[in-house]
Amino acid sequence: MLEAKRLTVAYEGGDAVRDVSFSAEAGEWLMLIGPNGAGKSTLLAALAQCAPYQGTVLLDARDARRWRPRAFARAVGVLAQTHAAGYAFTVEELVSMGRYAHTHGFFRSQDPNGREAVRRALDMAGLWELRLRNMRTLSGGELQRAYLAQALAQEPRVLLLDEPANHLDLVYQKQLFELIGRWMRDGDRCVISVVHDLSLALRYGTRVLLLDRGCLTADGPARDTLASDALRRAYGMDVADWMAQTAERWREVAGGKSHGSGQGSRAC
Template sequence: MLSVNHIFCGYNNQDIIKDISFDVEAGCNLSIIGPNGCGKSTLLKAIAHIIPYRGSIKIGETEISETKRKDLAKNIALMTQINSIHFPYTVYETVSLGRYCHMDGMLPRLSSLDKDIIYDSMEKVGLLSIRNAKINQLSGSQLQRVFLAKIFAQDPKIILLDEPTNHLDLRYQIELLEYIKQWKKKKERAVVTVLHDLNLVQEYADKVILLNNGEKFQYGAIKDILSNKSLEEVYKIDIKKWMTKVMIKWQA
């Protein structure tokens, strides 16, 4: 579904991401991991075509840099960390924004099908009962679900998630990733997620890219990447040993 080949990108004429290549197949949940500052979020921004890149990023046979923004939105949706809310829209109004890439004309109106999709998207994440609430009055976990519902309404083929569980407690971290897991079961869908918590990566990812200093250090099946010495070399700590020690305390 997604093919990334020899990508270079960054800011102020300086490359953060250097010569990275990988493929994402339909049904795959790919996690991008690595220490702070290694380029994880930068890579997602290039895939979403928010920043320019050198190399090739294709959905199917189509280069994203040659795709109109509205058409790209039908294929890729990016959910980033939520830092601030500038407009006090309602939950329904915010989720409705996901449908605009599917609408035509200068003054598009929501069709009955659009409205059905919007309501279905809110129902999937448990928001129907608060659909008329202002989003600036919601908790962090509710707000994350609003923006996830907006992405569901957008109905892309690929969802990009940039640390979606940041600032959420454990229950809501698991809940959000379960929503994504269920969404991905539909044919011809895939997910690319930046995560810091390797326990969540272990539970939800199918494949992993391990970045180090903007370069691809390892790429492959989760059991291969998280079980070898690569993590220790990149993170400068024996993560498996530390996690095992903590788990023993839980079992005591």
């Protein structure tokens, strides 16, 4: 579906991404992990054709540079890490913008499936009730879901997500990742996402790719990559051990909760 061949992204002062090759097939959710500055977001930007690169990105076995922007957008949707809207659109307007690649005519007014696609995306993201709300009045989680709904309204087959759980609390993280999982399983689709939280990578990723100083140092099923020595080298610590210790503490917390002590909690 989407393939990177010997991808290198050069920035001033060196390569942010160096000679990276991998492919993503339908039904796969690839998690890009790595420490800060490893080149994860840069790699995603190159895949999205937003950063100049050397090497090749193939979409359906055809060079991505040869795709027209609108045709590429019909196949690949992107959810950025940060958003900087200049003006306050309504949620419905924001999501409708995802239909741009499907519109026709001089005034781009023809899009036979537009209304239905926007309704579906709003429903899926749980935003139907909020569709007339000003986007500036949304919480961080609602806004992130609105941008995701925009990408879903685009009806892509590949979804690129740059730290989608950024700034979201646990509830929103769970909602967002389960929503993306449902969307992926609903057709011949694949997802590539940058994540910092390795628990999310383990829980939702079908494959995990580890980037270390721009190089792809591990690529395989989540359990294999997260147990690899490469992960320890990249982070400079025994990540699996630390996560296991944390999980043990959580088990204790859950056990305490089942005994029903309830001390320290107050009603709001």
